[in-house]
Amino acid sequence: MSAITLLPIGTIHSPYRSIEEMPIQPIGDGSAQGTVVLEAAYADGLEDIEGFSHLILIYQFHRVRGFDLKVKPFLDDQTHGLFATRAPRRPNPIGLSVVPLLSREGNVLLVDKLDVLDGTPLLDIKPFVPDFDSPMVTSIGWLTGKMRRAKQMRSDDRFAACD
Numbered sequence: 001m002s003a004i005t006l007l008p009i010g011t012i013h014s015p016y017r018s019i020e021e022m023p024i025q026p027i028g029d030g031s032a033q034g035t036v037v038l039e040a041a042y043a044d045g046l047e048d049i050e051g052f053s054h055l056i057l058i059y060q061f062h063r064v065r066g067f068d069l070k071v072k073p074f075l076d077d078q079t080h081g082l083f084a085t086r087a088p089r090r091p092n093p094i095g096l097s098v099v100p101l102l103s104r105e106g107n108v109l110l111v112d113k114l115d116v117l118d119g120t121p122l123l124d125i126k127p128f129v130p131d132f133d134s135p136m137v138t139s140i141g142w143l144t145g146k147m148r149r150a151k152q153m154r155s156d157d158r159f160a161a162c163d
Contacts, residue, residue, distance in 0.1 A: 008121035010038035012059060014114040023115045036109040036122060043107035054128035055101050055111065060121045061093035084141060098128050
């Protein structure tokens, strides 16, 4: 298989300077506003983005290295297969967050409910469209009954194989 090269199109800035401060999902902190700063060369690509209430941010987990195929996720005491979790240490350390868009000023987006480290490399932005992105879910596997805890949890060092 050939290599894939992805280059950041911008940077996500958040109030989180350490992994231990971050919520484990965007629903975890209703007050975490931040900015998404696109490189000037991509600014024209933001035209008409203000018409969307939410955006999907796709980014690189730039501070983690390596991965394990079995992990103990934040919301359970049992191990699960990596691909049945949202653990950040992955073969391709790519994350995504759905966040409210508050405003746009040129190449800078003000967003809410961030769950990423300050300085996170942005790979792409897509508009969140409920009819496309919110299928009727009938099962959430091992997460059944555990979602309430996600709002209070913060990250810890279990996935922090940082440089």
